[in-house]
Amino acid sequence: MFEKSLYDLIRGLRNHKGNEREYIQNSLRECRAEIRGSDMDLKATALLKLIYLEMFGHDMSWASFHVLEVMSSAKYLQKRVGYLGAVQSFRPDTEVLMLATNLLKKDISSPSVPTITLPLVTLPHVITSSLAMSLLSDLLPRLSHSNPNVRKKTVVALYRLALAYPETLRPAWPKIKDLLTSEDEDSSVTAAVINVVCELGWRRPRDFLPLAPRLFELLVDGGNNWMAIKIIKLFATLTPLEPRLVKKLLPPLATLIRTTPAMSLLYECINGIIQGGILESVDGIREGEEIAALCVSKLRGMIVVEGDPNLKYVALLAFKKIVLSHPDLVSNHRDVIMDCIEDLDVSIRLQALELSAGMVNKANLIDLVDRLLRQLRQMPSTSGMANRGCNSGLRIEPAADSDGEDPELVLRLTKDSNEDGSVLPPRYRIAIIEQILDICATNTYANISDFEWYISVLVQLVGLVPAESSTGSESGGTSDAQTSVTHTTGEEISAHIGRELRNVAVRVISVRSEAVRAAASLVLAVVNQISNVVVGSTPSGALRFAAWIVGEYAEQLDDLDGMLSALTHSKVVTLPSATLSAYLQAIPKVLVIIISRASGKWDRASQSVMSLLMARILYFLEPLTAKPSLEVQERAVELAELIRVASQAVADHSNYSDHWPLLLTKAIPQLFGGMDINPVAPSAQGRIPLPTDIDLDIPFSSTLASVLQGATAGISPDSEAEDFARFYTQRPAGSESEDQTTASRLIVPGPEASSYQTSEEANTDTSLLTRKRFERRLKNKDDPFYIAGEDVSSGASTPFHDIIKNTNGDGVDVDSIPIMNLDLGDRVISHGSAEVSNAPSKTRLAKKYQIAMDENIDVDNVSDFPLEVGSSGQARMGKASKKSLLQVDSSGLGGLALEGTSSGVGAGTEGHSLEDAEMIKAVQEVERLRLEMQRASERVPLSQGISPEGTLVKKKQKRVKKAPRTDAEITRREEALPGGRKHDGHVVASNVEGDAPVIKRKKKRKADLRRALDNVQIRKEILVRQRAIDHLEARAIALPNELKLDGKARHLGEWRD
């Protein structure tokens, strides 16, 4: 029989260019057969091949049992393959691991060092809390193994054990601490311990304070940079807890900063000083100023140094942290930071950009923005950059011909910097634009001293928004943590610019005309552009706002006719519907101003001008009335109706009258004119107190479904109103019977349900029809979705009014809801521009721009509504976190008395959201169940040996099955078991009722255990239950971030030294 080795497989892959997929499938089939055989060599080889193919995404979870088989091989090299297979392929739901416990125990205690290291290296990948529990006793002695290699790996393995099973640390920590404090310990072991301590440290820094002297010693004369970095990182979490440390740390840190040649250590020293809050705590002291200056100058040095983008990048990161507390220090180095904005590397640019945003003030804003604008202008956005790596969706196949240029090339660091950085990815362009807008808009334009300039910037930005097509392809694969997670498209950023323009137009009255001119230029430019450029290639989000401005402030326009023709240009129809509906709203506003400007008497000339105008608008509107977008359609229909009426009025108007038709001069302007629009704070709406007698949960109509069905029923199109209703409510003929069925599915069968059947015959009887119609109208009167006929005299609010009347009696008057009183002045409305005297910050000194602030309502009694929400929310949060604290105390460590009460304030549990708390709860519940199960399974052997315990086991198992139990119960039960758990980590079987703890000797228990595990039946049962729990756990730990350890790590919050 032909057998392939891994070598053959790889070579075969390389020889099968083009049809690798088939080759791989064949190989997988072969492996499947080989791994099932009895020949261990063959098994191991097949496994190795599977591991190799797994790397390319070929699932090998089916082979988990065979992995175990190979792991148990007596030969080291085969064993190693088996362990590698476990590392690479075992997943949280791999069940066979339970069977490996004895094997792992054996290998951990092996006399051969390589064999010991295999489980040590593998355990971190596969550890579960029950496995941790049973292996702990075997791992602990390895901490004092003669080989330092074993010791250091054991330390790390124990750390990972602790993440899954916090109890690990109780017996392990003293020993690890001994390793750390021992002077003559191997340096690599010390370094490994430091690494572990650093990982543990940030979660519970307080527990590591006693180690500070030893850490300090290691830092000063450790001589190992890697270790020193970790120690500094650890100290950064300790210093906030122990201010005295700062004084002690400063001199050695300063020395290190001054003397070390290692950039990484230098950087981490500075970083540690920043992170540890050392800069703040020594503020004012001479040494503090010294160290701050030293840090900043070193960071500057890192930026200035040529040719190392990494240093630049991390230095900017550090600056970003410093700027929060010491903006003055950083702004001294504005020059180098600004240079970074023009760096070739986009990541550096983005960092510098964010940093510079933090340093912006009135003086440097214009300079910064101009610089960014220049950059945007100079560097054309090419989509080639974005398209280069677009294979993100492709599955990677182990292809033979994809070695890259030369696989035999010796691995040397690539350092060719001939690449030109002149291409700006669209993502970066958008980030720049976003940043410009954010910088300028900070604090309601506090830093802008020249609004004319700002408007011109905005107009320029609209033109610089990258084209849509390239951003679309870009957004698929890349994202930047710093800018935003969700991608801003060109369309969105364009809309953002438009919004800014509108903001300025609304808020800054003195430059309004300028803003209107800018908006008009945008609207006009698009028409010109559209005529020769493909529509849709340039983002048009800004147009929507430009059109609004043009309409709202049309009186500021010079060329109204030109604007109107731009708004009604035939090419406009192709714009997105949101923009189009803004256009539609702007048209009548412009028209109103045209009419108002038309001076002189009404004569033939003005009549023809007007009717031409109307005809033009109608010509534009007509195709839009059939637009699929509802918003556009509705507005177009409305407006078209209005214009038709107006043109009728123009045509009918007496030629002999000097006066213009009243419809044009009075009626229509009234529709579109009115008060100035002021900015309103986003929170204003929420501050309007909700009347207590309105229940928003009450449905408008309980008969909605039947109403809908009634509407679907045949209606003879004899009146316009019905025609209209039919248009909206009825499907095209032919589908009526289907409509009937869908509608009837919705409703509870009532008397109306039969209306369809009767209506057909009714069509013949007109008197019956009229009656039916009347009935329907009566029925639909209260339905907000039904458009009332002309004979219903009441206004739009009637349905609501009636509903309230019907449900609450006649006492309620909708009109008294304070919403209507908003502008009547009985509540104080803070109007920024009006109150110059008491709001000096709102007036711009430089060119005395007045920027209107958001209007808001200062309602005295408002406090009882929103505050209530806030406080109840807080209360809810507080309750939740409290609950999670309780949970932390009782679970897992329930049987152990923790000293002090602060144990709950673990870093892991603080400030987590409700969901997190629930997640913790769920995870802990699962964890507890699992531990309990483990205990139950360990109790099984006793049932075989000792008869009175047999019944007990049964009871226990029963309890495991009924999963949900309160924590308090568990705590109580565990407290009730004095001998229930020993501190050495062994679980001792005990009577559940707690009246007579039965403590068995360790040896005997072990023997029992082994006997039990031989019992296949029991093993099977354990597996089944394990599976159920794993399943439960998998659902509970569906954390968003795949690589996150959080769920496990949070348990560390429970542990205290």
Add this chain to the structure above:
Amino acid sequence: MINAVLVFNNSGQPRLTKFYTQLDTSVQQRLISEIFTLVSNRPASACNFLPLPPLLAPPSTSTTTTDPGHYSDNPTNITYRHYATLYFILISTSTESPLALLDLIQVFVESLDSLFNNVCELDLIFNFEAMHACLAEMVVGGVVVETRVKEIVKGVRDSDKGSVRGKEPKMGPVGAVGRGMWAGR
């Protein structure tokens, strides 16, 4: 801690994948291709730190401005280095120092280099088990345990020596394989 170590070549073919948390194979592959997309788009002059790919990006609901003084379990750093035809990637949490991680990649490559004597991609393709062994000497469970090249190489060689050798030469000790193995290609 280190969350994952990845090695892939210039066309995104994985050469080593090591995740220190258990992930589904499909998720692993998606992550690899996302990172490859990010990394392959970078000019050589760019710095060696990647932004987080969409798969690792923090959920938008959580506070994006994390307290600088606090670490977390979320992977936040992606550090890479490009050697000839191979990219070496480290995904880590903020408890690791970015510059030190760059050094760690260098240590890894140097160790491989002294194991294989002028290591190249082909060495690593055919001896991926040795690459795993080498990494296991440096990083255990996401925690760095050794940073000295000499010790790492010694550890790998010891693990081969200190055992009963397998009968099959193709599964033989990694120290002995070196170049000759694929020479007949």
